[in-house]
Amino acid sequence: MTVHNIATKDQFKEVIAREPVVLIDAFATWCGPCKAVAPIIAKWAESEEFKDKIHFAKFDVDAVPELAQELGIRAMPTFLVFKDGDKVGEHLGGNPAPILNLLQKWNPEQ
Template sequence: MGGAVQHMGSPGELTKLLSSTQYVVADFYADWCPPCKAIAPKYAELAEQLSIPEYLTFVKVNVDKVPALAQEHGINAMPSFIFFKDGKRVKVNGSLKIEGADWAKLKAAADKMGGLAETKKEAADLK
């Protein structure tokens, strides 16, 4: 397990990843955003701890460099964290999106996604 955060440079990159990875956690951020900078190292730690290739990937989307993705996903505040399962946005712990650098909510949601991904991987390994 474990992996680096992947940076999405285009809508096509995210579309491709969503079609090849069961669960995705996306961080929509801006370089000029102080809360984004503050939570970035913790987000990277989650990616290192929880990523499972093809099952759970953590990505970052710079809203200034890929505005089409920010618009498509209704990003109004940075950072915003969105969760995907099988290419579709899903609620995690009752929320479709976490706005702001709320570490407790982000960690709880990422841990839940990590548990789901681990269960899927174990089931696939048994086949």
């Protein structure tokens, strides 16, 4: 599994409706912390701990501003966890430890 790109608000809604647990990375191409944490997120998406258990997705807040507004994104990066279509967790910033804690908390096999 990889980190899937979300290009539209409708695509976002389809993903959270279809996948049991989703991590959304709201990023901007100009954001330094976003660039720094992206390889770590990609590594987790491929890890045995989370692969096929959590759906990893991202969207560019500048490319899909209506989704950023709907989700209340006010800083980049922002990580959101959705379970069964409902937002259950959020972390602002690129510090990997709290993001990993979110993933572990909502991993269906934990």
